[in-house]
Amino acid sequence: MNTHYDVLIIGAGLSGIGMACRLTRECPDKRFAILERRQAIGGTWDLFRYPGIRSDTDMCCFGFEFRPWDGIKVMGDGPIIREYVTDTAREYGVDKKIQFGQKITQAAWSSETASWTVTALDEASGQERRYTCSYLISCTGYYNYDQGFLPEFPGEARFHGLRIHPQHWPEQLDYKGKRVVVIGSGATAVTLVPAMAQGGAQHVTMLQRSPSYIFSIPAYDKVSEFLCKLLPERWVFGFARRRNIFFQRALYKAAKRWPERVRAFLLNGVKKRLPEGYDMRHFTPRYMPWDERLCAVPDADLFNAISAGKASVVTDHIETFTENGIKLQSGKQLEADIIITATGLNIQLFGGIDVTLDGHRGDVGKLMTYKGTLIQDVPNLGIIVGYTNAPWTLKADLSSRYLCRLFKYMDDKQMRVFTPRAPQGEMLDENILGSLGSGYIRRADDLLPRQGRALPWRVLHNYEQDRPMLLKDPVDDGVLQFTPAPESANAEKVSLAA
Template identity: 55%
Template structure:
């Protein structure tokens, strides 16, 4: 049996639930369904279960713009974020539209039929289900849920302990009284160190190169003050959200325009946290601030455990694993019972599903992103990808709002197909996420990530203020989008679509 909806959403995480809510909020009148591979809502926040997992963006901006995060915590832990997403889905009646345990394998577009045909594997029964839709929305994020990035370490077969990747944290992992080494210096590593330090005999962060780290208060002092003075929650939320959006943008802009000043401020703040006994080379990257994502620690928890001696940082390279731990290129040996490979993500688009347009396979790397949402030459489809230099949800919300505007415009004008048509010179060699950051996972993902453009709506600049105007108020018919109406009796006429095989 084939099931049909107007809009088919892939993924019931932060982006997918937000998109479904917007379809209702913006009164699109479109039916929808969500296909979710996992057995629960939450996406990333349902998958990752390692100790201390939390957001690395403030909750004023990481929460949905239409449903305020109520509370004073600057960063929130994984279980609370997952609950927030579930509660949002319940409030907007989204949960009943989700089909869990469905892995999308193939999506095929037919211009003649004006439909997407999607095949999904029911992982419980092994059967294939078929769905059709007028529109397809990818809300799967950009990494592979089945496997994280896990390099093969020389000699690891000789290691007598256990090697764990945070993406697949064993529920029964017992590290009490054991020596733990965490390989990596990103957000996961700096979260694990303080979270595990109370139970481990000692925990060491082994990094090849440092990351810029900044401390934030666990509780927002302004939010606490407004709560004490009984400022209405909605007013406090709007003020806090506007302030934090501005601060995020200012931090990024300072790093781009005056990297030396940004570096001085960040490292000065770290020096105040760690004191004079800890070598600052462990916190001094070779790159400029915001060439890679800035890591945030609440109440300086990482710095506290380093000062206490329960944790330490080593900056070196691995020569090989030995039975009792890791031997470094410097000759030093790190004893370990448990090694955690916090080495990052494997980038993947659309959860690994294959795409076809009129019988032609789609290579996502050859496509150009339009307004950071649509992909050139792929009709009636969008991919939701959040910001790399600010909270993910800020962009996800804007993309969903834009998609709803587009749907309503098409309905009002009798259009049933739309495609972003790129021209010669619109496509750059930078990936959609590669123009701003140089992180390892972004470089590794270059082979599958869509390109960003060289000009106009094709150029991705990761600027919330610019995108807010472009996506909320910019003209829908801007000479780039091509529309088709199967029924020209509305008076709008038919506008020929560009050849969808051209990136």
């Protein structure tokens, strides 16, 4: 089967559904399809099923601008987010444009035909399918769906209990009355610990090598709940979105300008939530705020679990797994029936797809991004990657709107191909997520696109600057190279950096 579309979107998660809805709203003449490997809408929010899974930012900002979140629960849990994304897809009719069970193996650009050929394996039938499109948009996120990061631990084969990675959570896991150790201190760990403590575990221990910054936010937006009694919901939640974006950005900017003050503010907030005399070294990171992502918890649930004696935090290094738990370098023994390795993600761009241009296979990690949305020297390819220092969807939606602007410009000018061209010496030896020191980013430095010296090749992670750049600045800025259809112009052969 070989089917042609104007636009092919890879991935039916939050980014892919958002891109499809933007196309439906702003480019209704475009024929498009979504190719999704899984059998459901939702991406990350369908894959991860561990207890308590939730957004790590407020839903007013995490939701789509064109379909505002209208609940008073601040941080949405996994089922709520899946329902929200699925309902959005149905409302805009894009659920009918999804082809499920399609594992993309290759995307090949041809300058001769000015089109992409996408090869997919239908995992149910085992049949190979081919699709062609004028524009290809990757909405696969930046991590490997098949395998999370799992370091080797000494003696791990000796452990007689159950060992689980949150990315592969067993269905119907019974952990009531069980002793649980969660290895990690990031967003997944701080979610799992209180959820399992409240869910009936005998005791849950968070074992960390080093602490993260953790702060509490309200579980429910009581201001919006009150205002909904007086004003139309559309006004109330539009205001809540603008308010929350402002406060999030203000906290980030303050952390970069006055790191010691913000550090003191965050640590003081934790101290107030813990029992008097609690050892604060378990919540005092070595780095400054926003050198790595902050972890938010609703209504101090983690601190409440600790105060109630249902959970504890241990800061130490693992010497070895034992038959009944973990022996630490300090000599302490942690008894466990279940060990959860919340040790992070493996970075993977384009869902591991083999990308070629005119027969040349390349390494996207050696190229820059243009406005964080296109790839240097790669024709007619868009990539949707959200923020690391703000809600993912803010940047994803800006990129989707920009791509719609670009497609309309191409139609107006009767152009067929766009290609971002960078000047010599623009590239720096750092990746686009290098401002964060998280382990999963350091491990994947050579896999991520490179950072440029200046705009539009530098990824700012700055909503205030990205918004006008993507939505207002001229599409034809002298950096994008445009060419008409191949039959009316010589198609330039391109090659991807190897």
